[in-house]
Amino acid sequence: xxxxxRVLKKxxxxxxxxxxxxxxxxxxxxxxxxxxxxxxxEILRWRPVAVNGFPHSLTADVEYKGYLLPKGSTVLLNxx
Numbered sequence: 015x016x017x018x019x020r021v022l023k024k025x026x027x028x029x030x031x032x033x034x035x036x037x038x039x040x041x042x043x044x045x046x047x048x049x050x051x052x053x054x055x056e057i058l059r060w061r062p063v064a065v066n067g068f069p070h071s072l073t074a075d076v077e078y079k080g081y082l083l084p085k086g087s088t089v090l091l092n093x094x
Contacts, residue, residue, distance in 0.1 A: 025050055028047055032047055067090060070088070070090075072085055072087045072089060
């Protein structure tokens with residue numbers, strides 16, 4: 015947010031308008047905070063919580079770019 019102060023200002027204005035200054039936002043406010051919702055999604059896209067995603071187990075043989083990945087193999091996806 016330090017790199018994009020106009021985004022921070024707009025986000026703060028939305029929180030102040032919907033929630034006010036007397037309490038913290040809750041998940042009950044989520045539907046009324048579309049700009050905050052978009053900011054959170056963009057932040058998680060830009061810097062995901064789990065760098066390498068989560069392990070997945072193949073339920074069937076998969077061929078990917080000429081490589082055979084057998085059923086039961088654990089696959090880690092690089093989401094960066």
